Amino acid sequence: MATPSNKNLRTEVRSAAFEQVREAHQTETAEDYVEMIADLIAEKGEARVVDLASAFGVTHATVNKTIARLNKEGFVTNEKYRSLFLTPKGQKMAEACKSRHEIVVGFLKSIGVSARTAELDAEGVEHHISPETLKAFAAFAKKKK
Amino acid sequence: MATPSNKNLRTEVRSAAFEQVREAHQTETAEDYVEMIADLIAEKGEARVVDLASAFGVTHATVNKTIARLNKEGFVTNEKYRSLFLTPKGQKMAEACKSRHEIVVGFLKSIGVSARTAELDAEGVEHHISPETLKAFAAFAKKKK
Protein backbone atom coordinates (compact mmCIF):
# COMPACT_ATOMS: atom_id res chain seq x y z
CA MET A 1 0.00 0.00 0.00
CA ALA A 2 2.62 2.54 0.99
CA THR A 3 5.01 1.33 -1.68
CA PRO A 4 7.26 3.95 -3.26
CA SER A 5 5.57 3.61 -6.64
CA ASN A 6 2.24 4.32 -5.02
CA LYS A 7 3.61 7.44 -3.43
CA ASN A 8 5.17 8.56 -6.69
CA LEU A 9 1.86 8.09 -8.41
CA ARG A 10 0.10 10.24 -5.86
CA THR A 11 2.81 12.87 -6.18
CA GLU A 12 2.57 12.81 -9.95
CA VAL A 13 -1.23 13.13 -10.00
CA ARG A 14 -0.98 15.91 -7.47
CA SER A 15 1.22 18.21 -9.49
CA ALA A 16 -0.61 17.31 -12.69
CA ALA A 17 -3.81 18.48 -11.00
CA PHE A 18 -2.37 21.86 -10.15
CA GLU A 19 -1.00 22.20 -13.63
CA GLN A 20 -4.47 21.47 -15.00
CA VAL A 21 -5.95 24.16 -12.74
CA ARG A 22 -3.43 26.74 -13.94
CA GLU A 23 -4.20 25.87 -17.54
CA ALA A 24 -7.94 26.17 -16.94
CA HIS A 25 -7.49 29.59 -15.40
CA GLN A 26 -5.56 30.75 -18.43
CA THR A 27 -8.37 29.93 -20.86
CA GLU A 28 -11.18 30.89 -18.49
CA THR A 29 -11.44 34.56 -19.41
CA ALA A 30 -11.49 33.85 -23.13
CA GLU A 31 -14.20 31.23 -22.60
CA ASP A 32 -16.44 33.46 -20.51
CA TYR A 33 -16.03 36.42 -22.85
CA VAL A 34 -16.81 34.60 -26.09
CA GLU A 35 -19.79 32.90 -24.47
CA MET A 36 -21.08 36.25 -23.22
CA ILE A 37 -20.51 37.99 -26.55
CA ALA A 38 -22.44 35.24 -28.33
CA ASP A 39 -25.27 35.50 -25.79
CA LEU A 40 -25.48 39.27 -26.14
CA ILE A 41 -25.55 39.13 -29.91
CA ALA A 42 -28.27 36.48 -29.74
CA GLU A 43 -30.31 38.43 -27.19
CA LYS A 44 -29.80 42.06 -28.16
CA GLY A 45 -28.40 41.92 -31.66
CA GLU A 46 -25.01 43.29 -30.65
CA ALA A 47 -22.34 43.06 -27.97
CA ARG A 48 -20.96 46.34 -26.69
CA VAL A 49 -18.24 47.04 -24.21
CA VAL A 50 -20.72 48.41 -21.66
CA ASP A 51 -22.83 45.29 -21.89
CA LEU A 52 -19.88 43.09 -21.12
CA ALA A 53 -18.79 45.32 -18.27
CA SER A 54 -22.21 45.19 -16.70
CA ALA A 55 -22.59 41.45 -17.26
CA PHE A 56 -19.26 40.63 -15.65
CA GLY A 57 -19.47 43.32 -12.99
CA VAL A 58 -16.18 44.98 -13.94
CA THR A 59 -15.30 48.38 -15.38
CA HIS A 60 -15.31 49.09 -19.09
CA ALA A 61 -11.57 49.70 -18.93
CA THR A 62 -11.06 46.12 -17.84
CA VAL A 63 -13.26 44.86 -20.66
CA ASN A 64 -11.33 46.94 -23.12
CA LYS A 65 -8.01 45.52 -22.13
CA THR A 66 -9.32 41.97 -22.24
CA ILE A 67 -10.88 42.49 -25.66
CA ALA A 68 -7.52 43.69 -26.96
CA ARG A 69 -5.98 40.42 -25.82
CA LEU A 70 -8.78 38.29 -27.28
CA ASN A 71 -8.40 40.15 -30.56
CA LYS A 72 -4.68 39.47 -30.57
CA GLU A 73 -5.41 35.80 -29.89
CA GLY A 74 -7.91 35.59 -32.72
CA PHE A 75 -11.21 35.18 -30.87
CA VAL A 76 -12.74 38.60 -31.43
CA THR A 77 -12.75 41.30 -34.10
CA ASN A 78 -13.35 44.91 -33.16
CA GLU A 79 -13.21 48.28 -34.86
CA LYS A 80 -12.80 51.43 -32.85
CA TYR A 81 -16.02 52.67 -31.26
CA ARG A 82 -17.99 49.82 -32.78
CA SER A 83 -19.58 46.76 -31.24
CA LEU A 84 -17.79 43.43 -30.95
CA PHE A 85 -17.85 40.34 -33.13
CA LEU A 86 -16.57 36.80 -32.79
CA THR A 87 -14.25 35.20 -35.29
CA PRO A 88 -15.18 31.69 -36.47
CA LYS A 89 -12.68 30.40 -33.91
CA GLY A 90 -14.42 32.49 -31.25
CA GLN A 91 -17.84 31.27 -32.32
CA LYS A 92 -16.80 27.67 -32.15
CA MET A 93 -15.44 28.17 -28.65
CA ALA A 94 -18.59 30.01 -27.60
CA GLU A 95 -20.78 27.12 -28.68
CA ALA A 96 -18.71 24.55 -26.86
CA CYS A 97 -18.71 26.71 -23.71
CA LYS A 98 -22.43 27.33 -23.82
CA SER A 99 -23.10 23.64 -24.15
CA ARG A 100 -20.75 22.77 -21.32
CA HIS A 101 -22.22 25.51 -19.16
CA GLU A 102 -25.72 24.17 -19.64
CA ILE A 103 -24.67 20.62 -18.89
CA VAL A 104 -23.07 21.70 -15.63
CA VAL A 105 -26.10 23.75 -14.56
CA GLY A 106 -28.48 20.94 -15.48
CA PHE A 107 -26.41 18.41 -13.64
CA LEU A 108 -26.23 20.44 -10.45
CA LYS A 109 -29.99 20.90 -10.48
CA SER A 110 -30.45 17.18 -11.06
CA ILE A 111 -28.68 16.33 -7.81
CA GLY A 112 -30.92 18.72 -5.89
CA VAL A 113 -29.07 22.02 -5.95
CA SER A 114 -31.34 25.06 -6.23
CA ALA A 115 -31.53 26.88 -9.56
CA ARG A 116 -29.80 29.98 -8.26
CA THR A 117 -26.92 28.15 -6.60
CA ALA A 118 -26.55 25.94 -9.67
CA GLU A 119 -26.08 29.05 -11.81
CA LEU A 120 -23.68 30.63 -9.33
CA ASP A 121 -21.47 27.57 -8.89
CA ALA A 122 -21.51 26.49 -12.52
CA GLU A 123 -19.79 29.66 -13.66
CA GLY A 124 -16.62 28.56 -11.87
CA VAL A 125 -16.97 24.78 -11.96
CA GLU A 126 -17.40 24.60 -15.73
CA HIS A 127 -13.76 25.45 -16.37
CA HIS A 128 -12.42 22.60 -14.25
CA ILE A 129 -14.44 19.74 -15.72
CA SER A 130 -12.56 17.37 -17.98
CA PRO A 131 -14.30 15.71 -20.93
CA GLU A 132 -14.65 12.51 -18.92
CA THR A 133 -16.42 14.26 -16.06
CA LEU A 134 -18.55 16.29 -18.43
CA LYS A 135 -19.72 13.08 -20.01
CA ALA A 136 -20.58 11.66 -16.61
CA PHE A 137 -22.51 14.82 -15.74
CA ALA A 138 -24.48 14.69 -18.98
CA ALA A 139 -25.24 11.01 -18.62
CA PHE A 140 -26.43 11.39 -15.05
CA ALA A 141 -28.65 14.40 -15.72
CA LYS A 142 -30.18 12.67 -18.71
CA LYS A 143 -30.90 9.47 -16.79
CA LYS A 144 -32.37 11.45 -13.92
CA LYS A 145 -34.72 13.29 -16.25
CA MET B 1 -41.42 34.37 -19.55
CA ALA B 2 -39.51 37.23 -21.12
CA THR B 3 -40.81 39.71 -18.57
CA PRO B 4 -38.41 42.50 -17.58
CA SER B 5 -38.14 41.24 -13.99
CA ASN B 6 -37.12 37.84 -15.27
CA LYS B 7 -34.40 39.40 -17.37
CA ASN B 8 -33.18 41.50 -14.48
CA LEU B 9 -33.00 38.40 -12.30
CA ARG B 10 -30.93 36.60 -14.89
CA THR B 11 -28.68 39.62 -15.21
CA GLU B 12 -28.28 39.88 -11.46
CA VAL B 13 -27.46 36.19 -11.01
CA ARG B 14 -25.03 36.42 -13.89
CA SER B 15 -22.84 39.12 -12.45
CA ALA B 16 -23.12 37.64 -8.97
CA ALA B 17 -21.74 34.40 -10.41
CA PHE B 18 -18.69 36.09 -11.87
CA GLU B 19 -18.14 37.95 -8.63
CA GLN B 20 -18.24 34.61 -6.80
CA VAL B 21 -15.67 33.18 -9.20
CA ARG B 22 -13.31 36.12 -8.65
CA GLU B 23 -13.67 35.73 -4.90
CA ALA B 24 -12.95 32.00 -5.09
CA HIS B 25 -9.80 32.63 -7.09
CA GLN B 26 -8.58 35.09 -4.48
CA THR B 27 -8.72 32.52 -1.67
CA GLU B 28 -7.70 29.57 -3.79
CA THR B 29 -3.95 29.83 -3.34
CA ALA B 30 -4.22 30.17 0.41
CA GLU B 31 -6.49 27.14 0.56
CA ASP B 32 -4.26 24.93 -1.55
CA TYR B 33 -1.12 25.96 0.33
CA VAL B 34 -2.44 25.41 3.84
CA GLU B 35 -3.90 22.06 2.84
CA MET B 36 -0.61 21.02 1.31
CA ILE B 37 1.41 22.20 4.28
CA ALA B 38 -0.83 20.23 6.62
CA ASP B 39 -0.50 17.15 4.41
CA LEU B 40 3.27 17.41 4.27
CA ILE B 41 3.57 17.82 8.02
CA ALA B 42 1.29 14.81 8.51
CA GLU B 43 3.18 12.68 5.97
CA LYS B 44 6.80 13.74 6.39
CA GLY B 45 6.90 15.55 9.70
CA GLU B 46 7.70 18.90 8.14
CA ALA B 47 6.81 21.15 5.25
CA ARG B 48 9.71 22.73 3.38
CA VAL B 49 9.77 25.19 0.53
CA VAL B 50 11.15 22.59 -1.89
CA ASP B 51 8.38 20.14 -1.00
CA LEU B 52 5.73 22.70 -1.80
CA ALA B 53 7.47 23.67 -5.03
CA SER B 54 7.61 20.07 -6.16
CA ALA B 55 4.04 19.34 -5.07
CA PHE B 56 2.60 22.32 -6.94
CA GLY B 57 4.97 22.06 -9.87
CA VAL B 58 6.29 25.61 -9.56
CA THR B 59 9.70 27.03 -8.70
CA HIS B 60 10.83 27.54 -5.13
CA ALA B 61 10.97 31.28 -5.76
CA THR B 62 7.25 31.30 -6.44
CA VAL B 63 6.60 29.35 -3.25
CA ASN B 64 8.67 31.80 -1.28
CA LYS B 65 6.76 34.79 -2.47
CA THR B 66 3.43 33.12 -1.76
CA ILE B 67 4.53 32.09 1.72
CA ALA B 68 5.42 35.69 2.46
CA ARG B 69 1.89 36.71 1.60
CA LEU B 70 0.31 33.89 3.62
CA ASN B 71 2.45 34.90 6.56
CA LYS B 72 1.31 38.49 6.26
CA GLU B 73 -2.29 37.27 6.13
CA GLY B 74 -1.86 35.14 9.24
CA PHE B 75 -2.04 31.60 7.83
CA VAL B 76 1.59 30.56 8.13
CA THR B 77 4.56 31.20 10.38
CA ASN B 78 8.09 30.90 9.08
CA GLU B 79 11.58 31.64 10.28
CA LYS B 80 14.41 32.13 7.85
CA TYR B 81 15.85 28.90 6.48
CA ARG B 82 13.48 26.81 8.60
CA SER B 83 10.48 24.71 7.64
CA LEU B 84 6.94 26.08 7.61
CA PHE B 85 4.15 25.96 10.15
CA LEU B 86 0.46 26.76 10.13
CA THR B 87 -1.13 29.21 12.54
CA PRO B 88 -4.33 28.03 14.27
CA LYS B 89 -6.20 30.00 11.63
CA GLY B 90 -4.23 28.19 8.94
CA GLN B 91 -4.87 24.83 10.55
CA LYS B 92 -8.60 25.42 10.73
CA MET B 93 -8.65 26.36 7.07
CA ALA B 94 -6.57 23.32 6.16
CA GLU B 95 -9.00 20.97 7.85
CA ALA B 96 -12.01 22.49 6.12
CA CYS B 97 -10.24 22.32 2.77
CA LYS B 98 -9.12 18.75 3.23
CA SER B 99 -12.64 17.70 4.12
CA ARG B 100 -14.11 19.55 1.17
CA HIS B 101 -11.49 18.11 -1.16
CA GLU B 102 -12.31 14.58 -0.09
CA ILE B 103 -16.02 15.12 -0.49
CA VAL B 104 -15.54 16.39 -4.02
CA VAL B 105 -13.25 13.51 -4.99
CA GLY B 106 -15.58 10.94 -3.44
CA PHE B 107 -18.57 12.47 -5.17
CA LEU B 108 -16.96 12.47 -8.60
CA LYS B 109 -16.01 8.82 -8.19
CA SER B 110 -19.56 8.01 -7.07
CA ILE B 111 -20.98 9.23 -10.37
CA GLY B 112 -18.58 7.05 -12.30
CA VAL B 113 -15.56 9.27 -12.91
CA SER B 114 -12.24 7.42 -12.78
CA ALA B 115 -10.04 7.88 -9.72
CA ARG B 116 -7.37 9.75 -11.61
CA THR B 117 -9.74 12.17 -13.32
CA ALA B 118 -11.59 12.68 -10.05
CA GLU B 119 -8.35 13.78 -8.43
CA LEU B 120 -7.40 15.99 -11.35
CA ASP B 121 -10.74 17.76 -11.63
CA ALA B 122 -11.38 18.07 -7.90
CA GLU B 123 -8.36 20.31 -7.43
CA GLY B 124 -10.05 23.07 -9.38
CA VAL B 125 -13.72 22.29 -8.77
CA GLU B 126 -13.41 22.34 -4.97
CA HIS B 127 -12.96 26.11 -4.88
CA HIS B 128 -16.18 26.82 -6.74
CA ILE B 129 -18.57 24.68 -4.70
CA SER B 130 -20.89 26.57 -2.38
CA PRO B 131 -21.97 25.04 0.95
CA GLU B 132 -25.29 24.06 -0.56
CA THR B 133 -23.68 22.15 -3.41
CA LEU B 134 -21.14 20.60 -1.10
CA LYS B 135 -23.96 19.29 1.04
CA ALA B 136 -25.64 17.83 -2.04
CA PHE B 137 -22.37 16.17 -3.08
CA ALA B 138 -21.87 14.64 0.35
CA ALA B 139 -25.44 13.43 0.57
CA PHE B 140 -25.30 11.82 -2.86
CA ALA B 141 -21.99 10.07 -2.34
CA LYS B 142 -23.16 8.77 1.02
CA LYS B 143 -26.40 7.43 -0.38
CA LYS B 144 -24.59 5.83 -3.28
CA LYS B 145 -22.18 4.05 -0.95
Added chain:
DNA sequence: AACCAATTGTAGCCTTGGCTAAGTTTTTTG
Protein backbone atom coordinates in the same frame (compact mmCIF):
# COMPACT_ATOMS: atom_id res chain seq x y z
C1' DA C 1 -25.84 72.74 -36.18
C1' DA C 2 -24.60 72.51 -31.58
C1' DC C 3 -24.61 70.53 -27.40
C1' DC C 4 -24.74 66.92 -24.00
C1' DA C 5 -24.82 62.33 -22.48
C1' DA C 6 -23.33 57.90 -23.30
C1' DT C 7 -19.94 55.08 -24.97
C1' DT C 8 -15.35 53.85 -26.04
C1' DG C 9 -10.39 54.37 -25.68
C1' DT C 10 -5.96 55.06 -23.26
C1' DA C 11 -2.58 55.81 -19.63
C1' DG C 12 -0.95 54.49 -15.52
C1' DC C 13 -1.40 52.29 -11.21
C1' DC C 14 -1.91 47.88 -8.21
C1' DT C 15 -1.83 42.75 -6.85
C1' DT C 16 -1.20 38.02 -7.86
C1' DG C 17 1.39 34.42 -9.39
C1' DG C 18 4.54 32.84 -12.66
C1' DC C 19 9.75 32.89 -14.07
C1' DT C 20 15.35 33.34 -14.02
C1' DA C 21 19.48 34.55 -11.98
C1' DA C 22 22.47 35.43 -8.33
C1' DG C 23 23.62 35.45 -3.47
C1' DT C 24 23.15 33.11 1.51
C1' DT C 25 22.70 29.67 4.73
C1' DT C 26 22.36 25.01 6.14
C1' DT C 27 23.31 20.28 5.67
C1' DT C 28 25.68 16.49 4.02
C1' DT C 29 29.64 14.16 2.71
C1' DG C 30 34.45 12.99 1.69
Added chain:
DNA sequence: CAAAAAACTTAGCCAAGGCTACAATTGGTT
Protein backbone atom coordinates in the same frame (compact mmCIF):
# COMPACT_ATOMS: atom_id res chain seq x y z
C1' DC D 1 36.27 19.97 9.32
C1' DA D 2 36.37 21.76 4.75
C1' DA D 3 34.17 21.46 0.40
C1' DA D 4 30.19 20.50 -2.19
C1' DA D 5 25.44 20.10 -2.50
C1' DA D 6 21.10 21.34 -1.20
C1' DA D 7 17.91 24.48 0.39
C1' DC D 8 16.49 29.05 1.02
C1' DT D 9 16.31 34.18 0.07
C1' DT D 10 16.13 38.07 -2.72
C1' DA D 11 15.86 41.02 -6.78
C1' DG D 12 13.92 41.92 -10.92
C1' DC D 13 11.32 40.66 -14.88
C1' DC D 14 6.64 39.40 -17.16
C1' DA D 15 1.47 38.76 -18.12
C1' DA D 16 -3.22 38.86 -16.55
C1' DG D 17 -6.87 41.14 -14.69
C1' DG D 18 -8.49 44.43 -11.60
C1' DC D 19 -8.94 49.74 -10.79
C1' DT D 20 -9.25 55.31 -11.47
C1' DA D 21 -8.85 59.29 -14.16
C1' DC D 22 -8.96 61.54 -18.22
C1' DA D 23 -9.43 61.98 -23.40
C1' DA D 24 -11.91 61.11 -27.66
C1' DT D 25 -15.85 59.73 -30.30
C1' DT D 26 -20.59 58.84 -31.23
C1' DG D 27 -25.36 59.68 -31.28
C1' DG D 28 -29.52 61.68 -29.76
C1' DT D 29 -31.99 66.24 -28.46
C1' DT D 30 -33.06 70.65 -28.88
